Amino acid sequence: MQQDLVHAIKSNPKYHQLLSKRKAFAWMLAIVMLVIYYGFILIVAFNKEFLGQPLSPGSITTVGIPVGLGVIVSAFVLTGIYVFRANSEFDRLTREIKEEVL
């Protein structure tokens, strides 16, 4: 990429807006996923009783079932949240930057 194009993009305020928004959003979601997964693993390691208690009095289904399935569903939901915002807001910003500099 030519140096002047790089500078044109880098001096565009929308570019910085895009970068800071996306970076904060992506890392926040990544950390949320890590916390959910490792939180689950740590509960499994240190508090098996919590996951083993019945979901409601008398039920055989334990708290662990919705929690485990919840981790799976959260992975899907988090990617969905990211795509929803990235494919609308971030893509729009990127398109505007391209229109302004190219």
Next chain:
Amino acid sequence: MKIGKNILAALALSLVAGAALAAGDVGEVKKQAVNVTAIIMFLAFVTATLGITYWAAQRTKTAKDFYAAGGGITGFQNGLAIAGDYMSAASFLGISGLVFINGYDGLIYSVGWLVGWPIIMFLMAEQLRNLGKYTYADVVSYRFQRVPMRTMAATGSLVVVILYLIGQMVGAGKLIQVLFGLDYAYAVTSVGILIILYVTFGGMLATTWVQIIKACLLLGGATIIAFGALYVATGGSMSPEALFRRATEIHAKKDALMRPGALVTSPIEAISLGLALMFGTAGLPHILMRFFTVPNATEARKSVFYATGFIGYFYILTFLIGFGAIVLLMPADSGFMVTNAKGVLELKGGQNMAAVNLAQAVGGNLLLGFISAVAFATILAVVSGLTLAGASAISHDLYANVFAHGNVNEQKEVRVSKMATLVLGVIAILLGIAFEQQNVAYMVGLTFAVAASANFPILIMSIFWSKMTTKGALLGGWLGLISSTLFVILGPTVWTDVLKLGDPIFPMKNPALFSMAISFLGIWLGSIMDNSENARQERASFEAQDVRCQTGIGAEGAASH
């Protein structure tokens, strides 16, 4: 084995010959009777996929077609193909078998295989798409010295591909032996020949469609088994609570089935395994390659979203299948339990046959045949993806960029890639045969540890860290590759269990926590101590790389046709 001009006929012949051989060979307990429904359904799958390969071959002319299906795959299609590339027969059979034996622990295990996907989405999917062309080595050599970086990335790719291939081929041979009553060597050879055909003639386009079809078949088949079993096991009420209650009444573990057991005993092992699964997924060359088949970052994101959904749904199904199997197969009078040599009652064919036996219990021989064919198709799809990734590392990275320094015409590069496919296919067959008697369960762990420690660190740092230099990347990458391999060999799984050399030298089964740390430390140390002129230039060129990475300006587009 002679291959005639009509390859399909030859293949059918080999299957029949193998079946005949197996029928006369009653000495082996594991081998099952010839399964005609399964063979017919499998031949239908093979015919359809060879038809697709023929169609794809007409459309595969340039290097971009061969490596990246012309960049014209949609996000939804790629999501299915990623799922098809990732969901192996081993995870389908292995995880449902784990649930069958351990209940809740199977769910804990399966979760680890999914959580790498969101991480790929947030940190890598669009970056890969914007910076790369055909292989992930394109990304890690973007602003660094081409020859050493490509050599290292290609080595990392090939090590992962070969290790993964061994596990897949041995699994394939054994599975086909059980499901189709086909001799091991014939099974492994059939797999090898088919993937050579798919990949050499149809390239990425054929591979993609084989993976898409396989994903649909596997998800469809697993759905039928899971909900069919839920229906039958609960007497039509379809209530999971009823399923769990019946299961705890039948299973020897009783209520303990519903809570975490012995799988996670050492938190540090669990954390280390979690790291390997999570970041190993983000370092698998055949998975990373799929991001170059879509036209832009928007579609790349969509593909991860769909893939995460399909893979997550698949793991939920394996959990249901495991519990369905407990209820319908585990009672001694179900007809699916046999007394083994030690006088213990066990599942016919072993615990990994839970899903397959359940298919028969729910849908008779028709569903059994269908699911057997699906399992074979699953292996073919995964092995094709691996072979294509390995061949691309050889032709695009080593041949075109290391040996020929980028001065090579496209046609020649594609020809080299096809030859590499042929060689890899033959190697896969030979490795499959060589490792027949070995326990290869540790291969998957090793693969993910290497991918997480060698490929992932240099990839993520080259995208995000402006101060990385060639020296740092090389130091960290090689250290990660060597340390992860050494730790696995010196660890309890290989040193003690496989080689039987006594107490392990490295205490942990899952070394990723340490080998990843070593790799990142190597990258950091090697980079900050590098004050060469090259290093200065590499740091300066981060700016341009980052602009392309963030905006996609200058990125590879879709082919015009």
